[in-house]
Amino acid sequence: MDFQPADEQRALRDGARELLAARFGRDRLRAAVDDPTLDRALWRELGDAGFFALRLPEAVGGVGLGLPEAVLVFEETGRALLPGPLVACQLLAGLVDGVATGEKIVGLCDAVTGPGGGAAGPVLWEHPADCDELISVQGAEASVESVGGALAGEASVAETGRGRVAMAYRSVAARVSRAPFASVDPLTPLARVTDVPCTAPLALDVPRLRREAALLTAAQQLGSAARTVDMAVAYARERAQFGAPIGSFQAIKHLCAQMLVRAETARCAVYAASITGCAREVTGAKMLADHAAVWNARDCLQVHGGMGFTWEADVHLHLKRAWLRAERWGTACDAEEVLAADLVACGGGL
Amino acid sequence: MDLTYTPEEEDFRARLRQWLGEVLPLLPAKPAATDWPGRRAYDAAWQRMLYDAGYAGLHWPRDAGGQGVTPAQHLIFLEETELAGAPYVGANFVGLLHAGPTIVAEGTPEQRARWLPPILRGDEIWCQGFSEPDAGSDLAALRTRAVRDGDTYVISGSKIWTSHAEIADWCELLVRTDPEAPKHRGISWLAMPMDAPGVTVRPLRTLAGSAEFAEVFLDEVRVPAADRVGAENDGWRVTNVTLAFERGTAFVGEVVACRRVLGALARTARDNGRWDDAVLRRRLGRLSAEFTALWRLTQWNVSASRSAGGAPGAGGSVFKLRYSHARQELYDAAAEVLGAGALDADHTWVADRLSALSYTIAAGTSQIQRNIVAERILGLPKGR
Ligand SMILES: Cc1cc2nc3c(=O)[nH]c(=O)nc-3n(C[C@H](O)[C@H](O)[C@H](O)COP(=O)(O)OP(=O)(O)OC[C@H]3O[C@@H](n4cnc5c(N)ncnc54)[C@H](O)[C@@H]3O)c2cc1C
Numbered sequence: 001m002d003f004q005p006a007d008e009q010r011a012l013r014d015g016a017r018e019l020l021a022a023r024f025g026r027d028r029l030r031a032a033v034d035d036p037t038l039d040r041a042l043w044r045e046l047g048d049a050g051f052f053a054l055r056l057p058e059a060v061g062g063v064g065l066g067l068p069e070a071v072l073v074f075e076e077t078g079r080a081l082l083p084g085p086l087v088a089c090q091l092l093a094g095l096v097d098g099v100a101t102g103e104k105i106v107g108l109c110d111a112v113t114g115p116g117g118g119a120a121g122p123v124l125w126e127h128p129a130d131c132d133e134l135i136s137v138q139g140a141e142a143s144v145e146s147v148g149g150a151l152a153g154e155a156s157v158a159e160t161g162r163g164r165v166a167m168a169y170r171s172v173a174a175r176v177s178r179a180p181f182a183s184v185d186p187l188t189p190l191a192r193v194t195d196v197p198c199t200a201p202l203a204l205d206v207p208r209l210r211r212e213a214a215l216l217t218a219a220q221q222l223g224s225a226a227r228t229v230d231m232a233v234a235y236a237r238e239r240a241q242f243g244a245p246i247g248s249f250q251a252i253k254h255l256c257a258q259m260l261v262r263a264e265t266a267r268c269a270v271y272a273a274s275i276t277g278c279a280r281e282v283t284g285a286k287m288l289a290d291h292a293a294v295w296n297a298r299d300c301l302q303v304h305g306g307m308g309f310t311w312e313a314d315v316h317l318h319l320k321r322a323w324l325r326a327e328r329w330g331t332a333c334d335a336e337e338v339l340a341a342d343l344v345a346c347g348g349g350l
Numbered sequence: 351m352d353l354t355y356t357p358e359e360e361d362f363r364a365r366l367r368q369w370l371g372e373v374l375p376l377l378p379a380k381p382a383a384t385d386w387p388g389r390r391a392y393d394a395a396w397q398r399m400l401y402d403a404g405y406a407g408l409h410w411p412r413d414a415g416g417q418g419v420t421p422a423q424h425l426i427f428l429e430e431t432e433l434a435g436a437p438y439v440g441a442n443f444v445g446l447l448h449a450g451p452t453i454v455a456e457g458t459p460e461q462r463a464r465w466l467p468p469i470l471r472g473d474e475i476w477c478q479g480f481s482e483p484d485a486g487s488d489l490a491a492l493r494t495r496a497v498r499d500g501d502t503y504v505i506s507g508s509k510i511w512t513s514h515a516e517i518a519d520w521c522e523l524l525v526r527t528d529p530e531a532p533k534h535r536g537i538s539w540l541a542m543p544m545d546a547p548g549v550t551v552r553p554l555r556t557l558a559g560s561a562e563f564a565e566v567f568l569d570e571v572r573v574p575a576a577d578r579v580g581a582e583n584d585g586w587r588v589t590n591v592t593l594a595f596e597r598g599t600a601f602v603g604e605v606v607a608c609r610r611v612l613g614a615l616a617r618t619a620r621d622n623g624r625w626d627d628a629v630l631r632r633r634l635g636r637l638s639a640e641f642t643a644l645w646r647l648t649q650w651n652v653s654a655s656r657s658a659g660g661a662p663g664a665g666g667s668v669f670k671l672r673y674s675h676a677r678q679e680l681y682d683a684a685a686e687v688l689g690a691g692a693l694d695a696d697h698t699w700v701a702d703r704l705s706a707l708s709y710t711i712a713a714g715t716s717q718i719q720r721n722i723v724a725e726r727i728l729g730l731p732k733g734r
Contacts, residue, residue, distance in 0.1 A: 001359070001422040002352050003646070003653040009351060068351050233728050248733025250717075253724035257671070260723055264668050268646035269639070275353050284639030336635035337628075343638050344620055348613025350429070350606060350645055 003271070005072065012069055016076040019049055024080050026314075033186050033317070038084050038105065038130040047102020051077075051086070052093040056100060062093075067212065071219040071274040078223025078293075081317055083187040085126050087216045087329075091209055092135055095202060096170065107131035107173070110210065110329070111138045111196045123193040124328070128180065130189075131173045136196050137206050139166025166206035171197040185320040211282050214329035218270050218286040221293035221325050224318050225263040228293075228300035231315065232256050235304055252303060259296045266292040280342055287335040293322035353649065355422060362419070363426045366405070370434040373399055377437070383560060383701075390475060390517040393440035397472025406470040407446070414454045415466050421652045425602060432603035441514050445469040445476040447600055449522040452539070455591050456580045465520070465541065477518035477544070479509040479566055480589070486511075487718050489524075490533045490586060494568060496525035496540065498575070503527070503540065505548075505571040511712075515551045515564035518544050523573075528583050537585035541577045548572075558704040559695070601673055602648055608680055609641045611699070615680075619687045633683050640676050644669070667719045667727075674709035674716065681706045 005013065023042055032039075046052065054070050056062020070090060077086055088108035089099050098104030111123045125134060178191040233256055236247030246252050266289040273281035297319035301308035308315050326332070355363070378395065381388030400406045409424040410416020419427075439446055450469045453461055468474035485492040494507025505525055512521070521542045528536030544551070548571040553561040580588035616634055619625040651665040681703035685692035692700055710716045724730045 001355050001425070001649065001653070003649045005351050229728075233730065236730060244733065245731050247724075247730040250721070250733065253730050253733075254717070254720040256728055256730060257720035257723035260728060261668050261671050264650075264665075265643050265647055265672050268650045269643040271351055272353065272642075272646040272649075275351055280638075281642060284642050287636070287639050288643055332636075333632065335639070336632035338635070339638040340616065340631045340635035343613055343616035343634060344625075346613075347617075348609040348611065348638070348641075350609060350642070 003268075005271075009069060009072055012065075013072040013076060016049075016051075016073045017079070019045075020076055020080040020082060024082050029081055029187075029314070029317070032083055036083060036127075036187050036189055038127060040105075043084065043105060044102040047100065052089045052102060053100040054090065056094050060094070061100065066274075067215065067277060068271065068274040070216060071270060074216045074219035075223035075226070075270075078220030079227040081187065081224070081227075081314070081321060083127075085131065086220075087213050088126075088135065090216060091212055095204060096133060096135070098132075104132045105130055107134045108213065109134060109136045109193055109196075110213075111136050111193070123196055125176075125178060125191045125193050126188050128173070128176075128178050128189065128191040134171050134173050134176050134193070135168055135202065136171065136193070136198075137166060137168045137209060138196065138198070139206060168202040168204050168206055168209070169198050169200060170202050171199045175199075183324075185317075185324045187317060187321065188324055190324075207279075210329060211277070211279055214286045215270070215273055215282050217325050217329050218266075218273070218282075218289035221286075221289035221322060222263065222266050222270050224322055225259075225266060225289065225292035225296040228296040228315070228318050229256065229259045229263050232259060232296075232300040232303040235307075239305075246303075255299045255303060259299050262292040262296055280339065283330060283335045283338050286330050287332050287339075290322070290326040290332060294319065294326060297322050355426065359420070359422050359426060362423050363430060366427060366430050367434070369403055369405075370430065370436060373403070374434060374436060380437075386517050386561070390441050393437065393442055394472040394475070396437045396440075397442050397446075397470075401471045406472075407450070407466075410450070410454055410466075410470075414462055415470050416454075421655060424599065425649065425652055428599060428602035429606055432606040438603065441475050441517060442469070442472060444478045444514070444518075444522065445474065445520075448478055449476040449520070449541070452522065452588060452591055453579060456539075456588050461541075461577075461579060474519045475514065475517055476520045476522060477512050477514045479512050479515075479521040479523040479542070481511045482508060483510050487715060489589075490537065492524055492526060492537065494523075494525050495529070496527050496538065496573075498527070499572075501575045502572045503575060503578070505540075505542070505568050505573060507568050509566040509568070511554075511563050512551075512566050513563045515544070515566050516553055516561070520544060521566070524585055524589060527585075531583060534586045536583055537589070538582050539579045539585040539588040540573050541579065542571065542573050546571050546573070556705075557707065558701060599648070599652065601669070604677070605641060605644050605648060605673065608677060609638075609645070611680060611684070611702075612637055612641060615684055615687050622687070622689075624687050624689065630683070630686050633679075633686075637676070637680055637683060641680075644673055644676060647672070667714075667722045670713070671716055671719045671723070674706075677706045677709050 023045060050063040051073060053062040054065050054073060058064040085105060085107050088106050092106050093100040096104065096106050099106055107125050107127065109123050109125050176193060176197055177195045179194050180191040183190040236252050236256060237245055239246050269285040269288045273285040297315060301315045301319065304313055304315055307313050378392065381392050397406065404417060405427065407416035408419045408427050412418040446469060450466060453465050480489055482492050482494060494505065494509065496503040496505045521544055523540045523542045525538055525540055526536050527538040548569040550567040552565045554563055554565060555561055612634060619630065624630055647669050651669060654665055681699060684699040685703060688699060691697060694700060725732055
């Protein structure tokens with residue numbers, strides 16, 4: 001047991017951080033705020049660097065790494081606030097031609113149906129205008145009983161839902177009817193899918209896809225939560241009031257300390273979930289990472305004073321993205337109910 | 351990042367499990383919470399069983415009488431003993447987790463030979479005489495004086511909040527040996543026998559009704575200079591060795607126990623109808639994620655300390671901040687499950703709810719931990 005990242009894992013993370021700093025620095029970030037159209041050239045570079053093919057076997061041109069490595073890389077994309085359907089492209093790289101190399105961009109939407117069979121909520125689509133294809137996963141949300149089963153071991157496709165099999169379908173983006181709306185996150189255009197098409201079915205393990213989407217999203221939240229700690233600390237060191245850096249005031253110090261505690265707790269949850277792949281741990285990790293990202297951004301905003309409330313400072317970009325991600329692939333409310341049901345079913349073992 | 355254990359570690363786990371299964375039924379009945387001599391005897395008996403089976407001082411170095419196991423094996427030990435319902439470290443806490451490690455790190459060969467074996471065998475109980483009425487968070491402001499008289503120190507002053515003082519044989523005592531020096535520089539670390547003439551112990555009642563800590567008055571107590579650990583006036587550094595250990599792995603078993611309590615809370619709520627309350631249900635679900643994460647954070651810190659040569663780092667403060675708060679939330683949730691039953695002070699969950707209130711205070715308050723995180727980890731400037 002050595003839970004700390006190995007040397008190669010650290011190198012991978014540092015490499016991703018350097019690449020993103022060079023190719024998506026502050027200027028590019030602010031340019032994307034004004035025009036969120038995805039940069040195809042950058043996307044292909046990410047493809048070349050292996051962002052999408054990371055987990056594909058080397059025999060088919062992939063990098064042959066696992067979920068823990070994907071999580072480390074995705075944490076860096078969260079730090080850099082890199083926009084785009086990164087989670088979708090990472091998860092579908094082996095299934096849709098051209099995605100692994102960054103030639104093609106695919107979106108992913110979850111058309112979960114509630115226990116009664118109707119839609120559980122609006123079906124969201126990120127960056128609809130930039131996607132070549134939309135993959136929609138459909139099928140009843142797992143009932144509490146079947147979630148209990150899934151938690152105990154590997155879930156099979158047929159296990160979810162009340163007798164219905166969750167399925168994935170691919171559709172040409174242009175054929176999907178959608179209703180764009182003003183996204184709260186200026187870097188992530190959004191639309192509601194108004195009529196979920198069921199064209200060509202895709203053979204994939206939907207429960208696993210949902211679990212991995214939640215985990216990679218959590219990794220991005222973690223990156224954002226860690227970044228806002230750095231931003232708050234840097235500002236607290238440089239901004240002076242009453243003749244002293246504001247970071248010497250205990251009220252500010254304690255805000256920063258709590259931010260670090262949130263980020264580090266979420267880090268352990270997310271990394272552990274990437275190793276065990278266990279549904280319970282993924283669910284908990286997503287919830288803790290969502291909380292860390294949202295509340296660290298809030299506290300970072302407070303540390304920045306009036307500057308924190310401006311469009312000019314980057315703090316709001318972290319907060320808005322954190323809000324968006326918290327809505328995707330399992331909300332806190334869903335997670336709490338699932339984990340509560342698991343406590344009754346399985347007791348409180350580790 | 352690897353959470354699997356090696357075959358040797360799994361083998362260690364299997365042998366430990368088997369041993370626990372054999373010996374736990376042989377333990378005498380647990381004494382009442384207020385029967386302090388009984389508790390001492392019980393905790394000492396358990397420590398002796400560990401010693402005889404080669405499980406005492408597992409992570410201490412071999413040349414200090416320990417077993418020199420890996421941090422992972424130590425973690426397995428703490429996890430398995432808790433899962434099996436074995437007794438806690440109890441009255442041996444200070445000896446095994448504070449004074450002992452300090453003597454291991456800083457003691458002379460004679461001091462190690464004198465004090466470590468009885469700690470490992472459970473023969474001698476230690477207490478910690480650090481805090482004073484006017485020196486709590488600001489520990490370095492302590493005023494208990496030790497004046498040199500030939501080869502002995504003559505000590506006068508008073509200590510407070512000394513856990514287990516009534517049943518302890520020895521006290522790791524911080525005293526001021528140079529009143530002229532800056533406050534961190536004039537402190538020394540002494541081992542004081544609790545039955546020395548001039549030592550008076552007056553028990554204090556906690557809000558839980560028990561008498562687990564005490565005031566200790568010192569009136570011209572004579573302690574040989576040979577029983578000072580570390581150099582004269584170097585006690586602050588020596589102490590920080592001890593405090594770091596305190597925040598290391600001290601709570602591993604409790605995290606395991608908290609998850610078990612959580613499972614029991616869920617089942618109780620299911621049985622008594624409180625489960626229909628979605629707010630309560632969701633609270634328990636959230637705590638489940640919380641304690642899983644705390645367990646992972648423990649493994650993270652243990653792995654980090656291995657690369658740092660065994661000393662627990664500032665990660666201990668991160669853990670303590672999060673854990674002490676989570677523990678209080680757990681027992682607040684327990685009170686909600688119990689409803690009016692939470693007014694029955696004899697219920698274990700209620701007793702634990704009361705004792706949980708000390709977690710954000712003892713061993714450095716949450717405010718002090720946040721100062722440590724902000725200044726030592728985040729590098730924010732010192733201030734008022
Ligand atoms: C159950 C229990 C067992 C204990 N056992 C022992 C023992 O065996 N041996 C021993 O030596 N001690 C022991 N203690 C003492 C413990 O270490 C102290 O209580 C603790 O360090 C706080 O000191 P204090 O009580 O003097 O509070 P104070 O230091 O007076 O603190 C009062 C309040 O002021 C805050 N405060 C103080 N300074 C600052 C600051 N710089 N910044 C922000 N806030 C600040 C504190 O956080 C707290 O909220 C025990 C305490 C408890 C509760």
